Amino acid sequence: MPRPRFALPMLSRQPRRSVIPGFRLSLGLALLYLGLIVLLPIGALLLKAADVGFERYIAIITSPRTLASFQVTLTTAALAALFNAIYGLALAWVLVRYEFPGKRLLDAMVDVPFALPTAVAGLALTALFAKNGWFGAPLAQWGIQVAYAPAGIVCAMAFTSIPFVVRTVQPVLEDMEPELEEAGATLGASDLTIFRRIIFPTIFPAFLAGTSLAFARSLGEFGAVVFIAGNQPFRTEIVALLTFIRLEEYDYAAAAAIAVTMLGLAFIMLLIVNAVQAWHQKFAMGDA
């Protein structure tokens, strides 16, 4: 039974006692490190947010500028996830099903957005979509502006989350048995029907998990977006940037309130992704 490659490694409980030494030392170091580096700052943020008080928190979060930034962020992240759902699925399909020159290179290229710093990605996209840029110049003739507009935010978010859908769908597609498709074909089903009725349902949980991961990543993206967005309040100001601006204004209550809301949103997305992955694991077990 293959474990889905994108899932958190779930460890089964093994009853036997280990004879290997170093348990206390390794666990102690790991817990100390996690406590100092990961949990301490998260705890400090929660404390600071609790200090803000409920009424003030609601006032900050429902202020028009904050609401507008959430609307901009959610809409652009959803569009970026939509792009990656389609492109990522097609890219995974091409990498698994077809042989062509340069396939290995294409497979390696998929990881570029994870390896490339977000600031560099933002700088590159801004250059591409500038008025005299490779993409910006032809688009300007059609009257389309991407840089310093919401479309630019979508491009930045889409770029930085390209690998998620590809890397979640790819292994599931690889593991698919050809017999199922052949059975469909034998019964006279068309390619489209086989894809719709057999292939897509099999990869759907992985596809959904990948798309959710891409969406979650886009919600928190900062580096790539600030270069290209233009950062106008109410139009192209994302939540992460508004947090940054509130800090620069020394408005720590607002920064804490917005940051803790982003943290909550990240936790909700984490729960959704984990639920989808658990569902997917059930799928994988059913096959075996």
Added chain:
Amino acid sequence: MARPVNRHRLRVGDGAVTRSVILTLVLATTGLALIAPLAVIFAEAFARGVPTYLEALARPDTLHAVGLTLLTALICVPLNTAFGIAAAWAVTKFSFRGRNLLLAVAELPFSISPIVAGVAYLFVYGAQGLFGPFLQAHDIKIMFAVPAIILASLFVTAPFVLRELVPLMMAQGRDEEEAAVSLGASGFDVLRLVTLPNVKFALLYGAALCNARVMGEFGAVSIVSGNIRGQTSTLPLQIELLYQDSHAVAAFAAATVLAGVALFTLVAKYLIERAERARGEIVAPRRPGH
């Protein structure tokens, strides 16, 4: 009448038209979405020739940013590698309650926006933070200085080595370590002579990814560094400063350094995976994430 099943029959999407349409669309999108952004960095950096590029790269503030970025990586990568080894050892060689919780907490930095991480660190070490009064009373400067840059970088890259090691060490089990212990090897000898050689490629790959991310971290570092020019600018922050000051060539020249690190990391990944396959060892399942 059912058609006979032919071993060589075409699978779904293998028709000549479908195949060429899908392949063309995907390759064209890849060219626009992945290759063009990478190409434009080098095109802009070398737009006015190699001498101008080298001159732009040799600016004192850029060189200082390179130095600070190297220092951060030199501290963060070994620390997160050590943490990854210790945590992976605890989680895969022993059974205890809360192992999955430990892994989930270790993976949190992947789900949290770097901006949130930066704000959180400010509320620990900043003047209005948890330890702010204590640090001020003892004249210890962490926030808006190099220590904060290092701490924030440690946060965002904490899971990198761990997540490469855990699936592989799980798959390899404990038999070899138990055999070594029964032959009288000490814990550190087992780690050095048995466990680490078995996972050396995953370890290298995790460290390479950790390094690339430390060098490229922008959001968290831009909050905690204070972005003091010539003092606390790492390379990604320096790129933003140069760009804002309309020093386009200098910004792109600095970006080529980080793009080079990214490309080097991908080449390393490719070589490591090839070496793993060649040795026919258990290949760790790779999960996406950042």
